[in-house]
Amino acid sequence: MTIDDAPRDALRGGPRELLRWVATGAAVSRADLSRLSGLSPSTVSQRVEALISQGLLEEAGAGRSRGGRRPRQLAVPTGGAVVGAIDLGAHHARVGTLDLSGRVVKARTLPVRIEDGPEAVLGALLAEVATLVGSAPAAGDGAVAGGSAGGALRGVGIGIPGPVQHSTGRIVSPSRMPGWNGFDVAAFCAGRVDVPVIVDNDANLMALGAHRTAHSELDHAVYIKAGTGIGSGVIASGRLHRGAQGSAGDISHCRVVADPAPPCTCGNAGCLEAVASGAALVTALREQGVPVSDLTGVIRLIDDGDRQATALARQAGRAVGEILAVVVNFFNPQVVAIGGRLADCEPLLASMRATLYERCLPLATQTLLIERVAAGQDVGITGAAHLVIDHVVAAA
Amino acid sequence: MTIDDAPRDALRGGPRELLRWVATGAAVSRADLSRLSGLSPSTVSQRVEALISQGLLEEAGAGRSRGGRRPRQLAVPTGGAVVGAIDLGAHHARVGTLDLSGRVVKARTLPVRIEDGPEAVLGALLAEVATLVGSAPAAGDGAVAGGSAGGALRGVGIGIPGPVQHSTGRIVSPSRMPGWNGFDVAAFCAGRVDVPVIVDNDANLMALGAHRTAHSELDHAVYIKAGTGIGSGVIASGRLHRGAQGSAGDISHCRVVADPAPPCTCGNAGCLEAVASGAALVTALREQGVPVSDLTGVIRLIDDGDRQATALARQAGRAVGEILAVVVNFFNPQVVAIGGRLADCEPLLASMRATLYERCLPLATQTLLIERVAAGQDVGITGAAHLVIDHVVAAA
């Protein structure tokens, strides 16, 4: 199955956007939607009708008058259709269901062991999605509502912490996922759930989620995901930029100056990932004789002001900043935001900022926002859901 | 005056594209256009009719039959409307007129002295455009044909070898253009010609020209212009990516590893421009006691196999490759092409290639084309013309 990118109407006044405005409370009535979208009242009325008849929207009584006729309030049906989303990480996965406007309905975090292999891991996570939806997703059973309303599962989005060919749903030479290389996630899932399954890189999904949540008015944005690994997602002209092979944003093996250059899992040395990823920090601290077991421990050390850990965090921040400087000069985004577990690590953020301001064209940093990704632990599943919704609501 | 980007129909079957297909010989008849564009025959007929009535296209007799009715051949009228284009370089400027399909009608290269300042330089170049068109462009005279056909000037596109705010036509802190900082090119020109003037960075125009000429079917492309200075232009999803401030592609002040790090005109040291630009090569060779006066001399030395010059060229290639590696990983283009006078310099190209293949994700380089920009000395004005045509034909 090849999956197209979001069609153009995802951007301006499309059904998804109307839905989102209603769900976020930005719009309550048809008139609100008309004002927000710039579409004529007649067009909005028509589209709202279509959404209502699909069960994606419902009327919810009359609102307060503002000096004239009372608006007929719109709402996203509670208990309506949902999409499932899985944001797989190195040690944990966030699994959730979201309504068709992209709001989280239920979500929980599960521990996972990547090394158990794709079948076991994905099987368990899909089962969890089914549990959250409240019905077993065995192939062929009644879990899928063809078209109309009801608490049915409409699709599943999955984020993978490694290179994914979005178009085919296949994993390509991941560096920290032994046993997953070449695994066809989409095909595997197609055998377990009979709704569309969309697979993408976790950083891409974070980017999409963060952009739709916090920066939907900005055209060009770069999101860095710094956790156990390090990656990035790119929004160009309001859309997720995947590039030719779908590997856009994969900066993990860009070389940075580091002395000594630490060896990377990819076989090279001095890769960004070998210097600035959570895994790299753990390794480096251990080599310095500091007994840490995982990233959580490292972050605790940094928060406690440990000298060695802080120095490493600064070095990591510089490394990220170095690569990001090239990216900012080249791409000239309106915002660079950093997410992932290392994003809350002040020294890293500070030296990344400093490096960026030092190394970029003044013109490029003049109005550049450098932020933390705001949306918290649900950005990933939010992005995944948006991807699925864009794909699923379009077909309706 | 703020200038929008090319409207969307520039991409699929828009009037400009039809025009281009006819001009390039890709299409000769309406049926050809229908096949190429994917539009229905009726739609094509309709559009062609519109173009003919605007004088942008004409019928040119019957063609050879291919087993059925003979096609009514289409052609771009000779002596029809043109646009002017100026590709300003450090020492020379390419000035030309092009028909509305983007084909060069006349062109010539003029020596320029940037340090004479914008008024003198641009004044002379605009005068040259007027000469090529065959009528004086004094404000208010009859040089501009309002709508219909005729050898009238419809617009002028100008490429500047430094940072330009495309939207306003203003130059922003150029490093090698003393006296040009903050100069409002668009406003200046508006006082001399009464047709639209569009200003952009020279690398952007090269990118646009090269993409439209050689890679129009590719979505994502990066073009490096390595001449006296060094810059790049980016095509994302088939359109020129300018970024937030319009400074996208400006990689000239990205830092590269170099020992010793040569000082840059921007005040920093180790900038790509200070290592890999033509100007840098001249400076470095002189410092080594080699008597070269300009880039031409350097290129001659390299072609002759001079040891010092070749070593510098290799170093330059590595530097470009280093930055480009980050760009390729991040952006994942289908093609990277290098143009400008240094593009013909084998050692540079070779070590750039080597560095790229060494430092990029295999996934990203797997199908990546690494090429020379093909279109020769007219790429710049071609790109400029396309920009103007996209702006002008839309209004028709």
Place this chain on the structure above:
DNA sequence: CTCACTTCCTTCGACTACAAAACTAAGTCA
């Protein structure tokens, strides 16, 4: 209470862009 006015929403006619089908035109080939 009445009436002017506001806000909300729908209905209807029109326009645009495109496509599909039917048709005309003009050739080839057996």
Place this chain on the structure above:
DNA sequence: TGACTTAGTTTTGTAGTCGAAGGAAGTGAG
């Protein structure tokens, strides 16, 4: 001569959008 092929036009239809007009349902001044 007639079947077939290719080229292009005309007609008709459809989808999406807008604008104007108007009905529905309220507010507030007199």
